[in-house]
Amino acid sequence: MAAWVQTSIFSADDNGARTVDGILEAGTQDDADEDDEEPVSCFAGGQSTTLADVQRSYNALSPESMAYKPFHNQLSKTSFARFMQALASHVLSTLVVEVLKPSRAGSLAEFGRVLLQDGSSFAVKDALRRDYPGRFTTVSPAAVELHVTWDLWRECIERVALTPDTFAERAELPPAASLRGALLLADRSYFDRDYLRAVAAQGGHFLVRAQQGINPVIAAVASGPRASRVVGRHLKDVRGQLSKDRPNDLTVRWPLGREVFYCRVVSSWNAKTRQFVHLVTNLPATHYEAAAVSRVYRLRWQIELLFKEWKSHANLRAFSTAKPAIVEGLIWAAIVVAAVKRYLAHSAQRVAEVATSTLRTAKCAWHVIPALVQALLSSAPRRLHAAFMCAIDYLAVNAQRAHPQRDRRSGRLATGLTPIFHDA
Known part of the structure; x- marks a missing residue:
């Protein structure tokens, strides 16, 4: 000792x-x-x-x-x-x-790192509005934000940046090339299809909450609505077909320039907000069913x-x-x-x-x-x-x-x- x-x-x-x-x-x-x-x-x-x-x-x-x-x-x-x-x-x-490690029989064992990305902002004295302009100019004309990349295994900060509150959060995401063999968890403010495609191309994995307005084309259904009713249609057009009793596990595609980006969308109904929560991921469905995807995403609370x-x-x-x-x-x-x-x-x-x-x-x-x-x-x-x-x-x-x-x-x-x- x-x-x-x-x-x-x-x-x-x-x-x-x-x-x-x-x-x-x-x-x-x-x-x-x-x-x-x-x-x-x-x-x-x-x-x-x-x-x-x-x-x-x-x-x-x-x-x-x-x-x-x-x-x-x-x-x-x-x-x-x-x-x-x-x-x-x-x-x-x-x-x-x-301080943490995945068990051999548990999830996440294939990842060398699990990274959590988020930011936290707070107001400072109004006189600092030129140095630290805030997003909400009436309520908080001066504010700062701390952007953090968090290592789950060590429960420690891998990177932290201090910026004015007006700086774009997505600009503080870790480089896609640095995520090879890693899993990134992030909230909807970090959802960016081009970035996620780059992460996948570099051999990394992601699990990111998306905004309500996403509208990919559904390519396949693992659980939820009948495939015959939704495949080939846009997500917005079939919201009424999605199950509210169990997670909807969909394979979707987005056109990105001349290429097509495929990934999974796991959509679960939130009875309190009366909205679907969309989790976008490239975790393999063979190892991470829809319920497991939701459990892993809850680690972002750390x-x-x-x-x-x-x-x-x-x-x-x-x-x-x-x-x-x-x-x-x-x-x-x-x-x-x-x-x-x-x-x-x-x-x-x-x-x-x-x-x-x-x-x-x-x-x-x-x-x-x-x-x-x-x-x-x-x-x-x-x-x-x-x-x-x-x-x-x-x-x-x-x-x-x-x-x-x-x-x-x-x-x-x-x-x-x-x-x-x-x-x-």
């Missing part, structure tokens, strides 16, 4: 943040100041609402107090934002633990839980500042905090061999993170090791998953996934 911990947390390069393919590009940290580390500790409890809260936390950790004005001036420097971005790159690429952790328990929020460097720096600080908390949860699972909850860890890790920060500031490896192991022991007891059996029946493990422990 000690050897695993030593390799996992204490083997990082001491020469600063790394730039890793797939992770955000890190800036230089040569001109960063020591107080740039403070937001990480301050945000651990998720209760900081003002820059004054961050300053007071800094004064609690530093041997020398700093007044608010000079503290604000330090955070206003572009070097603060660059340093926090570099720190985020280092943390996201270093503190990674593989990235929504990540955004909830960011906003509720890592202090990802709009601070009252018109300084772009402060806005960016504090956003990266929140991502660092969330990544550290998840790393602690995953480490507790691997070391203590118990299934841990990242949400429970996000709520209670503030009890142990201050001791870790103090140990880091002391530059004493033994003290850091002791603080880390105390954190693991605490989370192994207080952050266990509440219903592991339910997870296997209807939760994230229902597709055949299994948690990885230390001896795996």
